[in-house]
Amino acid sequence: xxxxFLPNHDDSSFFDFLTQHHPALTPxxxxxxxxxxxxxEPMRGAGAMSIPQATTVLAIKYQQxxxxxxxxxxxxxxxxxxxxxxxxxxxxxxxxxxxxxxxxPCIEMAKLFQVELEHYxxxxxxxxxxxxxxxxxxQMVKANLPMVFQGLVVMPLYVGYDLKRTEGRxxxxxxxxxxYEESDYHAIGSGGKDARNTMREHFLKGLAxxxxxxxxxxxxxxxxxxxxxxxxxxxxxxxxxxxxxVNATGITDVSDQQIRGxxxxxxxxxxxxxx
Amino acid sequence: MPMPxxxxxxxxxxxxxxxxxxxxxKGRSIIAIEYVNGILLVAENPSASLYKISEIYDSIxxxxxxxxxxxxxxxxxxxxxxxxxxxxxSREDVTARSLANGYSQSLGTIFSQELKPLExxxxxxxxxxxxxxNEMYRISFDGSIIDERTFAVIGGKSEAVxxxxxxxxxxxxxxxxxxxxxxxxxxxxxxxxxxxxxxxEVAILDRTRDGRRFRRLAPADxxxxxxx
Numbered sequence: 001x002x003x004x005f006l007p008n009h010d011d012s013s014f015f016d017f018l019t020q021h022h023p024a025l026t027p028x029x030x031x032x033x034x035x036x037x038x039x040x041e042p043m044r045g046a047g048a049m050s051i052p053q054a055t056t057v058l059a060i061k062y063q064q065x066x067x068x069x070x071x072x073x074x075x076x077x078x079x080x081x082x083x084x085x086x087x088x089x090x091x092x093x094x095x096x097x098x099x100x101x102x103x104x105p106c107i108e109m110a111k112l113f114q115v116e117l118e119h120y121x122x123x124x125x126x127x128x129x130x131x132x133x134x135x136x137x138x139q140m141v142k143a144n145l146p147m148v149f150q151g152l153v154v155m156p157l158y159v160g161y162d163l164k165r166t167e168g169r170x171x172x173x174x175x176x177x178x179x180y181e182e183s184d185y186h187a188i189g190s191g192g193k194d195a196r197n198t199m200r201e202h203f204l205k206g207l208a209x210x211x212x213x214x215x216x217x218x219x220x221x222x223x224x225x226x227x228x229x230x231x232x233x234x235x236x237x238x239x240x241x242x243x244x245x246v247n248a249t250g251i252t253d254v255s256d257q258q259i260r261g262x263x264x265x266x267x268x269x270x271x272x273x274x275x
Numbered sequence: 276m277p278m279p280x281x282x283x284x285x286x287x288x289x290x291x292x293x294x295x296x297x298x299x300x301k302g303r304s305i306i307a308i309e310y311v312n313g314i315l316l317v318a319e320n321p322s323a324s325l326y327k328i329s330e331i332y333d334s335i336x337x338x339x340x341x342x343x344x345x346x347x348x349x350x351x352x353x354x355x356x357x358x359x360x361x362x363x364x365s366r367e368d369v370t371a372r373s374l375a376n377g378y379s380q381s382l383g384t385i386f387s388q389e390l391k392p393l394e395x396x397x398x399x400x401x402x403x404x405x406x407x408x409n410e411m412y413r414i415s416f417d418g419s420i421i422d423e424r425t426f427a428v429i430g431g432k433s434e435a436v437x438x439x440x441x442x443x444x445x446x447x448x449x450x451x452x453x454x455x456x457x458x459x460x461x462x463x464x465x466x467x468x469x470x471x472x473x474x475x476e477v478a479i480l481d482r483t484r485d486g487r488r489f490r491r492l493a494p495a496d497x498x499x500x501x502x503x
Contacts, residue, residue: 005377005381006377118487
């Protein structure tokens, strides 16, 4: 049935709908413009363009679910572009995603993914499975590949609570859209390696929620210690990393106050070691 | 080539309207009624999975009577329209008015240009928050659009149900429980049969919720609500 004045499409994916009917609104919609620019100036790669980059984000499984956390800094070359950027997004009631890469396209992908899942749920009357959501995100990362060659990398870390398996799950991706499930923890971004090192030392299966949260914040602290691209807790301005907890009851934000309390403890321990 | 018979435009429209009305009259009624904290939607629906009432956006809901395949298509198109608008601009820019206009245009064009009109009647309702008032639009098979207050009824015996609700002379929006009781009583009286809670599809747009305000009430929920 053709409906004048209303969108005509038969598919439950919002991303596919945009790609077919409003390509300019998709993250890759700009690539035509950028490609033209790149062909006239072949040397002008990502290094020369200054695009805000977002940095360390991580996820840790614990007994009842997953903790996902990220720092707040975005950099443009050697400059700090943004001190309060949010890198952890609630996607729906049972999942969250954190991002590393070029800030603008990253935030756009998170927003598009939120609409994608809500759209599917409303059209089909049921939510996608945890696995289905992770796969869909993989397809979106894959579609972004042309942008990667322009230097606009989008790297998500996805966590969800699987209601059927009754456990939290962590998915990481590669630039080509490859999707890999992590069994315990993972971190991505410029300080990802430092954060992973910390988690490797301290991770235990079946951690309690406060311990997992503490470990996440410690790993971010250590990443900020060694990586210039990652912001640590900013005590002067009162800016702290953000964290969310995903479990059977849904997704909850960890309050700024709670994070601040944990960091006060952490910093005091560090200080006592130095003296 | 044989000449087609001449049919006057009046005759053609009348025939189409009659055809569409006949299709809609077969369906059962759906009521949308304002209650203290939002809008309640009640439909007589023996199926537990083929819905007549649906969420469109944060504070907008849809209800369709008539041919399932046709209003299901309209519902999906509405969700796409709303999600696209919300993605392109902002969530607060998605309004029932623009959606109702889109439906009205679509139904009107199909009614006048296609051989077969759509046998549907639909409702688009939006719950107002932050002091805004609710909006309820009833759109007919020919694209005519009616802005309703207090309550709106679509489907087979909509006029009878409407008259019955009007008799009650609601001045203030009732509590949710009272509104639900009223709707069930009206549907039972018109259908002259007792309705089980399993054969009702009930949903609310609750303005006290944040974000997505649409919520379905399962038979267990309605039972609990009516018992209190």
